[in-house]
Amino acid sequence: MLKIEGLFKQFGGFVAIDDVSFELLEGEKHAIIGPNGAGKTTFFNLVTGHLLPDRGSVAFQGEDITGRPPHRIVKLGLARSFQRINIYPRMSVFENVQVALIARERQELRFFRLAAGLCGPETNELLELVGLDEEADELAGELAYGKQKQLELAIALAENPRVLLLDEPTAGMSPSETEEAIRLIREIADARGLTLLFTEHDMTVVFGIADRITVLHHGEIIASGAPEAVRSDPVVRQVYLGEEEAANGAA
Amino acid sequence: MTGRMTRPVLAACLTVLVLLALVPLLESNYLIDLFNEIMIYALFALSLNVIIGYSGNVSFGHAAYFAIGGYTMAILLTTYEWPLLPAFAAAVAFSFACSAVVAYFCTRLTDIYFAMLTLAFSMLVWGVAFKWRLMTGGDDGFVGVDVPAFIAERVPFYYFSLVVIATAVAVLWVICHSAFGRALLAVRENPVRAGFVGINTRLMRWWAFVVAGTFAGIAGALFAMVHRGMYTESAFWPESATVLIMTLLGGMYSFFGPAIGAASLFLLERLTNEYTEYWPLVLGTILLAILMFLPEGLAGLAQAVRRQILRGR
Ligand SMILES: Nc1ncnc2c1ncn2[C@@H]1O[C@H](COP(=O)(O)OP(=O)(O)O)[C@@H](O)[C@H]1O
Numbered sequence: 285m286l287k288i289e290g291l292f293k294q295f296g297g298f299v300a301i302d303d304v305s306f307e308l309l310e311g312e313k314h315a316i317i318g319p320n321g322a323g324k325t326t327f328f329n330l331v332t333g334h335l336l337p338d339r340g341s342v343a344f345q346g347e348d349i350t351g352r353p354p355h356r357i358v359k360l361g362l363a364r365s366f367q368r369i370n371i372y373p374r375m376s377v378f379e380n381v382q383v384a385l386i387a388r389e390r391q392e393l394r395f396f397r398l399a400a401g402l403c404g405p406e407t408n409e410l411l412e413l414v415g416l417d418e419e420a421d422e423l424a425g426e427l428a429y430g431k432q433k434q435l436e437l438a439i440a441l442a443e444n445p446r447v448l449l450l451d452e453p454t455a456g457m458s459p460s461e462t463e464e465a466i467r468l469i470r471e472i473a474d475a476r477g478l479t480l481l482f483t484e485h486d487m488t489v490v491f492g493i494a495d496r497i498t499v500l501h502h503g504e505i506i507a508s509g510a511p512e513a514v515r516s517d518p519v520v521r522q523v524y525l526g527e528e529e530a531a532n533g534a535a
Numbered sequence: 536m537t538g539r540m541t542r543p544v545l546a547a548c549l550t551v552l553v554l555l556a557l558v559p560l561l562e563s564n565y566l567i568d569l570f571n572e573i574m575i576y577a578l579f580a581l582s583l584n585v586i587i588g589y590s591g592n593v594s595f596g597h598a599a600y601f602a603i604g605g606y607t608m609a610i611l612l613t614t615y616e617w618p619l620l621p622a623f624a625a626a627v628a629f630s631f632a633c634s635a636v637v638a639y640f641c642t643r644l645t646d647i648y649f650a651m652l653t654l655a656f657s658m659l660v661w662g663v664a665f666k667w668r669l670m671t672g673g674d675d676g677f678v679g680v681d682v683p684a685f686i687a688e689r690v691p692f693y694y695f696s697l698v699v700i701a702t703a704v705a706v707l708w709v710i711c712h713s714a715f716g717r718a719l720l721a722v723r724e725n726p727v728r729a730g731f732v733g734i735n736t737r738l739m740r741w742w743a744f745v746v747a748g749t750f751a752g753i754a755g756a757l758f759a760m761v762h763r764g765m766y767t768e769s770a771f772w773p774e775s776a777t778v779l780i781m782t783l784l785g786g787m788y789s790f791f792g793p794a795i796g797a798a799s800l801f802l803l804e805r806l807t808n809e810y811t812e813y814w815p816l817v818l819g820t821i822l823l824a825i826l827m828f829l830p831e832g833l834a835g836l837a838q839a840v841r842r843q844i845l846r847g848r
């Protein structure tokens with residue numbers, strides 16, 4: 285589905301992504317883990333066209349998309365959500381999702397087609413799916429944090445993507461919200477046959493969803509494979525899981 | 536900025552329209568001219584708000600397109616003796632074309648760079664109006680526009696103006712509440728996210744600029760006719776600042792806000808000039824008050840008051 289070769293990106297002199305090659309297989313739920321600052325968000329930004337790589341290539345379904353702007357990449361069926369809330373605060377919850385549908389249906393240059401009610405049924409369906417149907421008329425900026433995160437997901441889903449990139453979909457959520465969000469993401473991915481690539485710091489989330497895990501450390505991939513294999517990988521234990529388990533052991 | 540025109544808003548629009556239609560019954564030349572000019576500035580401010588309120592960019596040079604529409608109209612009607620309709624169509628088309636070219640460059644930039652570039656282009660337009668004496672009359676102005684006989688009298692022209700402006704405002708309302716308008720709001724609110732749902736934000740901002748410039752051209756064309764002339768002041772930067780203040784005073788987050796701002800500021804200026812020569816001082820104070828206390832303008836204030844009342848009930 286997604287094939288990345290020799291991706292390299294530096295900020296000033298700091299190498300954030302160091303020669304990363306990676307392949308996302310159709311239908312899999314793939315997690316990218318790694319400590320804070322490992323380069324996960326940067327990796328997503330490179331893949332989705334938000335940042336230009338210094339070297340390397342990104343191909344989606346065999347098509348080279350390196351250097352294309354986000355609005356063209358998303359039209360191919362590659363949508364994403366953001367780690368930091370990224371919605372339209374002064375628009376209603378309904379309008380937040382509706383705009384994504386308007387764009388998907390290529391209606392954004394229809395000057396004389398009134399927006400009221402446009403794509404209404406599908407917007408409402410999506411809001412219901414993520415549990416925001418009761419908040420449809422509220423301003424998105426006034427929603428509680430967890431709900432904004434769900435809205436973020438609904439906007440990404442509205443693009444009807446084949447591949448969905450989720451950047452820390454449960455960051456900042458309470459444990460119960462997290463559990464609910466994981467259940468939802470897994471359900472939606474299965475129901476829609478989505479290929480999922482997500483980053484996450486919460487290990488229970490990762491092992492709850494992922495069929496494959498890639499570990500990023502200082503911008504480099506240090507391990508990749510089935511969850512059990514990654515969990516028992518000595519290098520991974522040392523740099524990442526190990527720290528956590530050591531902490532658990534001490535407690 | 537919700538989708539439908541709500542009943543109270545529609546009722547208010549129709550009431551305003553009827554009241555404006557009744558103005559000539561007062562048989563005061565002063566009032567007819569006053570209201571005609573207010574309507575023209577209302578359209579001018581509403582057009583600017585497509586850039587400011589809807590696309591989220593600030594233009595410091597919107598007078599350029601008003602002036603282009605006005606000069607084109609004046610020159611075609613008078614120098615080339617074109618009939619009304621072709622002259623009007625050409626004036627609007629030329630405003631469209633000029634804003635299309637300028638928008639191409641301006642929308643490459645954002646924020647203050649965008650604003651400065653719009654200012655630079657408007658100074659260019661002013662320079663042409665000032666220097667091209669043969670065509671525009673230079674700093675003497677273009678005096679003596681030939682308005683076609685059937686609307687040459689004050690009252691018929693007033694009604695002509697009313698019909699054109701009402702139609703233009705209605706079309707602008709539809710554009711701002713269309714699928715395009717909604718997507719444009721998303722670009723204003725969060726251009727990065729808008730790009731990630733598949734919206735070409737630069738193209739959207741280009742269109743917003745062109746729509747704004749075209750409708751400013753309509754206002755300018757009417758201005759040239761009502762004044763029987765066109766002057767370089769209309770292209771100069773203080774004119775851009777005035778229409779910007781009108782828009783902010785009325786409220787950029789409301790479709791009709793800028794029209795209210797235009798009427799308020801215009802009336803206030805007339806009133807102030809009756810008593811003092813210190814209009815700039817008053818204007819400065821108003822601007823200060825908006826920035827400090829009324830970031831969403833008069834329309835925002837009205838909304839806040841209404842919310843308070845509803846809550847109190
Ligand atoms: N736009 C940027 N400019 C400079 N440095 C950046 C930028 N984006 C990320 N970085 C740096 O790159 C590193 C990786 O960041 P990031 O991709 O956000 O990590 P993660 O998402 O894994 O926590 C961090 O050290 C961060 O400070």
Ligand SMILES: [Mg+2]
Nearest residue numbers: 324325326367
């Ligand atoms: Mg991150």
